[in-house]
Amino acid sequence: MIFNHSGIMTFTLMGIPGLESQHVWLSIPFSSMFLAILIGNGTILFLVIMEPTLHTPMYLLLALLMVADLISTIAIVPKLLGLFWFNNGDMDARLCLTQMFFIHGASVVRSALLVAMAFDRFVAVCEPLRYNAIFSHSLVAHLGLMALAKGVILVLPMPLLLQRLTFCRTTIPHTYCDHMAVVKMACSNTRANSIYGLFVILLVIGLDLLLIGFSYTLILQAVVRLNSRDATCKALDTCSAHLFVILITYAPALFSSIAHRVIAHSTPPHAHILLANLYLLLPSTLNPIIYGIKTKEIRDKVAKRLCRWHLPVIVLQPSE
Structure with a gap:
């Protein structure tokens, strides 16, 4: 079967191989995560848009991160739940490639935004007096456009390269159209795709983690030179939320990539699929929670809005 044949080609998502009988039960945590992502990311995005005091570079970059998380989630979860609930895994090839583009593109954009946020923290800690001069709204706009361009430029060749392949199989053992999962369905030469x-x-x-690591090396050097313990704690606290987000974003992705290549034959297929979903959805679920707990401005704005709507407020204080 040739991908660009005049006839319509359909891929079929299998779901999680070996756990097909558990799909309905597995839909409970996935639908819960979906709801948490929509509420959490949507709330922070709403606050940044509506509150003029949050129109600062750090929160504008955070809002862009929330948008990337929402796009990635919406590209994955609705089809996944349709598969789990109604056993509807059929997907037109064009729609499959579109889903692939948005999932991987949003992941690249998210990573680029984390680099930009690391640069923001570097300027805030190392050049606090020049922060407003360096990190203008114009720079944030340029960084956002660069992140978007990076996602489009790097990911667009993936579906384009796939269109030249001949496919012998169309049943994908996955919950979404992952690039390598689709590549494995081909019976022609896939060396270029791999x-x-x-x-x-x-x-x-690799490169984004290197840039983030370089930024935090400079931050650590600046923090060590501070004479005041209070100043040191304050400087580290400004970076804590971002560091937590970096950890939950890259650690599962690195582990999944290593497991896929090093111990692929010794782990069951469903473990790889669950991990692939986890490293895409877990950061989107936890990011707003981390920033909501660790950032006083966001906690205060949420409490203010809830009080205005006469809703009960539970104030979460970060641990000292």
């Missing part, structure tokens, strides 16, 4: 996929992983995870 090399390009690995190139994107190394460029995104």
Whole structure:
């Protein structure tokens, strides 16, 4: 079967191989995560848009991160729940490639935004007096456009390269149209697809983590030079939320990538699929919670809105 044949080609998502009988039960945590992502990310995005005091570079970058998380989630979960609830795994090839583009593109954009946020924290800690001069709204707009361009430029070749392949199988053992999962369905030469996929992983995870690590090395050097303990604690506290987000974003992705290549034959297929879903959805679920707990401005704005709507308020204080 040739992908660009005049006839309509349909892929079928299998779901989680080996756990098909548990799909209904598995839909409970996934639907709960979906609801939490919509509420959490939507709330922070709403606050940043509606509250003029949050129109600062840090919160504008955070709002862009929330948008990337929402796009990635909406591209994955509705089809996943349709598969779990109604056993509807059929997906037109064009729709499959579109889903692939948005999922992987949003992941690249998210990573690029985390680099921009690391730069923001570097300027805030190392050049606090020049922060407003360096980190203007114009710079935030340029960083956002660069992140978007990076996602489009790096991910667009993936579906384009797939269109030249001949496919012998159309049943994908996955819950979404992952690039390598679709590549494995082909019976023609996929060397270029595999090399390009690995190139994107190394460029995104490798280079972005290197830039983030370099930023935090400079931040740590600046913090060590501070004479005041209070100033040191304050400087570290400004970076804590971002560090937590980096950990939950890259750690599952790195582990999934290593497991897929190193111990693929010794782990069951469903473990790989669950982990692939986890590293995409877990950051989107936890990011608003982390920023909501660790950022006083967001906690205060949420409490203010709830009080205005006469709703009960539970104030979460970060641990000292």
